[in-house]
Each structure stands twice: as structure tokens, then as C-alpha cells.
Amino acid sequence: MNVIEDIQRMPKIELHLHLDGSTRKETIWELLNELGENPFSSYEELNNILSIDGKCESLKEYLEAFYFPVKVMQTKEVLTRVSEELAQDLAKEGVIYSEIRFAPYFHQQKGLSIEEVIEAVLKGLSKGERKYKVKSRLIICTMRGFPIEKNIDLVKRAAAFLNKGVVAIDLAGNEHDFPPEESKEVFKLAKSLGFHITVHAGETGKEENIEKAINILGAERIGHGVFAYKNPNILKLIKEKSVFLEMCPTSNLNTNAVKSLLEHPIKTYYDNGLKVTINTDNRTVSNVSLSSEINNIIDKLGFSIEDLERITHYAVEAAFCSSEDKEWLKNIVENYYNK
Template sequence: MRGILRNIPKIELHCHLDGSVRPETMYELLLQQEEDLHVSDIKEFEELVSVKEECNSLIEYLKKFSYPLKVMQRKENIERITYELLEDLSIQNVKYVEIRFAPFLHMNDGLNFNDVVESVLKGMERGREEFNILSNAILICMRHESLQNSLEVVEYGEKYLGKGVVAVDLAGNEQDFPPEIHKEAFELARKKGYKITIHGGETGAVENISKSIELLYAERIGHGIAAIKDPKVMELLREKNIYLEMCPISNLQTKAVDSIENYPIRKYMELGIGVTVNTDNTTVSNTSLEKEYKLLMEELNFSIEEILKLIDNSVEAAFISREEKETLRKKIQDELKELGL
């Protein structure tokens, strides 16, 4: 089974660039910058940048992002990190990925908005040329930042729409900063033609899911774990055909669910809600799509047919045109046929 999971063509829709930097690259760049790391080798460094099972909360999880953000303040580093992520994903036979990042987090040391976005887009272009992997970018607005900040992300990002940027997202601490604070920015995003996905219901607040859909026009929801608490919210997801970007290993680490047995994915599928499976952060969560699928098969008895259905859901939920979806679907089906599936 392992071989099959490794080789099947995959789609990744929820992947944070800063949470998916190769540890070796981070280590090399931090040493170059003469940062004091208090570790003796790369092995010890890896412990600093990814969580273990004993991670206690989302807050603890989010601390891991301080290291990648230190090195992602230069154009060449951002381009290299994007390119290397695409190389790593192409080796895992990922055919299409939506990479998300918050431009303002990379503007602490002289870069402007355009520098950051263009560096990611350059890395994506090189990845496409060299590894034949397709990608698009999602610009993140941070919840704890001001509405003004989110409006700027939408305004400044507009010129890259259709040139690699497809959508905007809202991420960060959802307990203290509910979606409605940023309503105006997402209204503007919708007018400008962005697709919209919002992190919602990752840590308990079920009302954030309905607010994201009704007030912020979310077409997809990141995580959506809390929907299980409210049949009306589950009905809203089903009725509006809102896909969930679920990230099982990350959700277990941040204690969004207490155990895999209580992970609501199968219940959602039975209710007809569109579900996709993603990694969230390959480095911080020390995961891959293969590991995510393996967990579902081993712990929740998913069949290979169900895994393939999840991948097909991802094609359907991707922020690409109908024509692009059909091309992608055909590519996947051809490869599956070759694998005897």
C-alpha cells in the first residue's frame, strides 16, 4: 500500500510557504545570517522547527514560524524556498499546489509587497519549467493586523491576479480576531475577482465558519473542524457546496481534535460535504500528503477508492478554470490507469 500512496498523483490546496521550508535550507541561511541558534547540528535544529506529538496548542504550534520568517526577508531566499518546495512536492507526485503566504510578514527588512509576491511567482515559474508542477498563489491577510492591512493586501495584489495569484485568505488567531473585522477587505476582494478561502473553525469557534461564508464570501474553508458541533453549519457547507481544506496531522498537533477517532472527516463525507486533505505545513507538522493518506487508511479505515475520491474533490475545489480542472483530471486518471487503479 505504501508504494501506491507514494506514487499516486496528488493535489495540495492548503500549504503555507513559511511552514514548509526545508530545514537544511533554513539552517544554512540562518548560519549565513549569523543567527545564534543554540543548537550543535541540523538534527537538533530540526527539533526547533517542527512540532512533536506533545505540542499543546495552536499558539505553541505558531511559535515554530519564527525561524523561517527570519530567513524569508530577502528576494533570493523567498524564490529559492518556493522553488525547493515545488521540487519536494514534485518528487511526491503532486501535480498541482496552491501555495499561501502573507506578504506583510516578509517586509520586516526592506522588501516591499511587490518584491515578496514576485519572488514567490519566480520560484513558481522555475518550478513549473523544471519539475512540470503547476501552482498558484494565495495571499494571506492576518487576523491580528488591521483592516487597513487586509485592504492593502487586496489592492496591491490585484495586478498579479491571473498571473499566478488566484485568491486571498484570512489566517492567524481566530479566537481573539473574528472574521467580521476584515469584512470590507473581502468584499473588495470579491469585487476584484479573487477567489476566497478563509481559515475557520480550526479551534472551536463554529460561528466563524458561517460568518466566513455569509460575511466574507468564503468559497472554501480552511480546516472547518468545529462545524461538527452545529448541524446548521454543516447544512450550510453542503448546500453552498463549500469545500473544506482539512489537514489531519496538523489538526491533531494543535489539539483542534483530541484524537483521530474523533476526527470528523468521515461524518462530513457521509453528509455530502466536500472534503479535501492537505498538509498545512510540511516542515512544522513534519508531514506529507502520503503521511496524511496513510493515517486515514490505518486509523479510520479509508479505502484507496476513498483516498482517490478526496483527490478528485481537490481537483474540483481548486481555484482554476473548468477547462484546467478537466485537463488536470485527465492527467490524473491516465496516471492512475498506469498504476492499475
């Protein structure tokens, strides 16, 4: 049995994936040249900046990896192109459904409106869906540290696309300095408009952010939640409320949230009945695919094929798509594992 080939064939679901951190390197190289703003003397040099190998030496190194993708993603054409390319990359490795997220703010340097930015990304994803048969939905990231009024305005604008491709609101950015409660009004509004809620929390050591994201912001899913183990009450809360954890092991290694993949808590959480899902966070920045992450948790953490079947069912349950789409996903997953 070839494990890698088996993983490639598995129907996979990706729920935590950032568009800007998953842009093809070749595309960024090409677009920097087109702009006449390519500061690199070789592709290799760009390559080294765009992907983190192991642990980041500094936050600067991690943030730099997003600088060039964001720099080129400033027109409708490029936003559509990179979204379609991402759909193609996902389809190639057997992803059948994905939820892609991004912060529209970062793509307004050349004057695009929030609506134009979201529309351009949705256009690329639906082209990808038609051509490559991978269904994708969009999650809009509000940002910590941005004025609350701005995040509220973003949610209101995103509401025009609700259930037309956009399914949820996320909270991303510096969780260390901006606690969840600051975004209470933003998420109250999002919930009242009918958005699903996922929140980046417990990624950088502040486990209390997980509890606040669930109790104050109404999070149905937690992005990362690595540090939940620091407080048994938080583990209990996650379990009782049946909150799903979107875990991204290699990304957590890159940002020093875990010392090594062997120490990642995903297996302990899974064994204790928490509903974990496996995701990449940033395909390009972390230099991973969903298949390589699955291979990692089999190889380094002892997940079995039966475990992966269960995790994939958790992902179906956790998905923010319609009930018809969930039924469709469930059938594909069941058919595959019944064989």
C-alpha cells in the first residue's frame, strides 16, 4: 500500500485556508515582473521568502511571506486568477470541498471596493468549481486591531454575498493584543444577519480567547485552538458545545505554537472526543498541501485510516455549506470509505 497515493485519493475537505498565503509562487513571480516591481534577482530568492521552513526566526519573517502575494493581489483580474488557481491546486490533490478565507481590506491598495474584491474572488472560485469540480465557499476575515466600525461596515457589505458564495465571518490578526470581547458588536451583527462564525483563537498561547470566542462571539468553530489544553474547563466547553477545531499543525510549528509536530495536541484532542479537523492554513507560506498534512499526522502522530474517516465526517459536520451540499459530501465520503 502506498500511503501517499492513498491520501491523494481520499476525498478531502479543507476548512481553514487563507487565500493570500496559498497563492502559487510562479504566479507571484510572474505578476511582480509584470508590475516591473520584482526586487528579487532569482526565483529561488523569492521562493525562500514565500515559504517558511520549520520555525520562524521572527514575526517579521512570517509576515514577510504575505507581503508579496498581497502586493500583487490588487486588481479584479489577479484576484479572480489566484482564486481559480487555488481551486485547481485543491482539486489536483483530491479536495472536494473547501472554505477559503481572506480579508478584503488588504486588496484595496489600488482603489477596489470591498464589493469588487469579494466579487472577484467569488468569480475565480466559481470558475474553479465549474472547471475542476471542487466546491468552494468563502469566509470573510474581520481584523483585530482595525477600528470596530470598519469591521462592522465590512460585515454589512459582505451580507450582500451571504449564501451567494460567502458563508461565514472570521476574526483574524494579532490575538495577543486584541481580545475577542472587543469584537462583540461585530459578531452580534454577523450572527443576526445569518452568517456562520469561526474565530482564530488559542493560536498564540492565550487559551482564554477560545472561551471568549465561543461564549462572547458565538464561534461554532475555532481556528487552531492549540492552547486549549492549558485549561480543562475550556476543553470541557469545546466538547459540551460541540465546537469544531480547525487545526493546522505545520502552521503551528512555523509560528512556534508547538515545538515539534510530535508535540502537537491534535491527537490528544481527538482521542478525548473533541471534533478536530485537519487543515493547511497557508499552503504556500507553510509549504504544505492537505495531503502532506494528513501524511504528517499519520506518520508523526499515529492517526489511522479509520481516524481519518472520522475526521472527514467531522469536517462534513463542521462545513458551513447548505444541508444539500453536506448530504452530497457525506455520500462521497461514505462511498469512499465503504469500499
